[in-house]
Amino acid sequence: MAYKILIVDDEKMLTELLSSHLQKCGYEAFVAENAEQTISMLNVYPDLILLDINMPEIDGLELCKMIRQNVVCPILFLTARITEQDKINGLQAGGDDYITKPFSLKELTARVAAHLRRDERSKCTPKIVSSQGLIVNLAERTIFYGEKPLNLSNREFDIVEFLMRNANQIFDRERIYEAVWGLNAEGDSGVIKEHIRKIRNKLKEATGREYIETVWGMGYRWKK
Amino acid sequence: MAYKILIVDDEKMLTELLSSHLQKCGYEAFVAENAEQTISMLNVYPDLILLDINMPEIDGLELCKMIRQNVVCPILFLTARITEQDKINGLQAGGDDYITKPFSLKELTARVAAHLRRDERSKCTPKIVSSQGLIVNLAERTIFYGEKPLNLSNREFDIVEFLMRNANQIFDRERIYEAVWGLNAEGDSGVIKEHIRKIRNKLKEATGREYIETVWGMGYRWKK
DNA sequence: CAGGAAATTGACCACTTTTTGACTTTTTGA
DNA sequence: TCAAAAAGTCAAAAAGTGGTCAATTTCCTG
DSSP: OOOEEEEEOSOHHHHHHHHHHHHHTTOEEEEEOSHHHHHHHGGGOOSEEEEESEETTEEHHHHHHHHHTTOOSOEEEEESOOOHHHHHHHHHHTOOEEEESSOOHHHHHHHHHHHHHHHOOOOOOOOEEEETTEEEETTTTEEEETTEEOOOOHHHHHHHHHHHHTTTOOBOHHHHHHHHHOSOOOSOOSHHHHHHHHHHHHHHHHHSOOOEEEETTTEEEEOO | OOOEEEEEOSOHHHHHHHHHHHHHTTOEEEEEOSHHHHHHHGGGOOSEEEEESEETTEEHHHHHHHHHTTOOSOEEEEESOOOHHHHHHHHHHTOOEEEESSOOHHHHHHHHHHHHHHHHHHSOOOSEEEETTEEEETTTTEEEETTEEOOOOHHHHHHHHHHHHTTTOOBOHHHHHHHHHOSOOOSOOSHHHHHHHHHHHHHHHHHSOOOEEEETTTEEEEOO
């Protein structure tokens, strides 16, 4: 069974981004937007908690203490700035680590993985998915069409994985950029166009089929 | 003693193919074609079960639950297609993993090996292991290729042991550092690169073969 | 404590991936 | 039909990654 991660934050944008990304990484994500929801969410017994300290009307540290009374899993703070004093306060409240905003999704998942690893219980993340004749190995980040390997680069794999997981949905380039890079897209740099091209070539090469459809004026979608 | 694998499927073609392949890989294979045979086969105490869910007249999931009442070994589902709901149902029934058809034999054996290995790790660790012609003596910390000693240094041995124990899994340099040094890696110092080089040289020198594979942008893995 | 092996570091090079920007083609709607 | 907007293409620059080597530091052992 996948690790369960509880995200506590009041910014919808961020929680959505985080939960979709964590799901992409094979975790099960839960979201709580306030103290009340958080406490009731503890019933799912999360394996790790991401907690924003700077929420209006809620004292993150107090919330952390309350959580600690009920669970022992790692608690990682999300915070804008961090002073030495913040660190001490946080640790006293029962936190395990800090992630300072802004952070990349890569960094976040690395830290999450590190803590889960340290916590060491049997890891059972789903590894292999298959779709339309493509066999996707999430652990090795490889995709095969039968015996033929796709040989995607890391970025290419990220994009394919994202589109595949959200098959049939249309995403414009900005959205894809945000989802995969974990950053806000500033204008259209054209990176996505180029990556989509490379991906399409490799897919066509190996399978002879079209997987990524262009919806004119809207974006791209993975055909299912 | 060889690992015992029970194959549960009603397609004779497939079971024959699988059992002959698994035998070639050094496993002992048993076949059951229906629920009744499966239950009675459990008396051989298989180390792993391959279970086709989509058999006519038999509900694979029910069968899985019945098996689970008797044994704790890993159960891998063979299935044509897989939806999110299938996954949930399967896990609730006590399954450990899915292999979606069509699959390559290579993939199948890799997954089988992975599960057996995971199971093995929870048992006691053997003193002497052999892999691809290498004979590893964990007590004396020596590795021989036939009569030829490898003469690895301590660190080198640690790294090889770690990679070997987790064969086929990919580890980036940071992970290897954490696993072998037991410390958090602060940035990439390049130590691993250098050790990998030394190890590769010694392996090549003694065996003429390649054991450690580089997965670009991902890390290293011990080829098995 | 000296001498040698082992471990580590940093610099360098070759190679791959990622990004960029100029340019072409396609699509759309006035 | 034509012009503007959107999408696609290409090659080259920039950034990142891994392999190698030599130099330095650390660790043993006699």
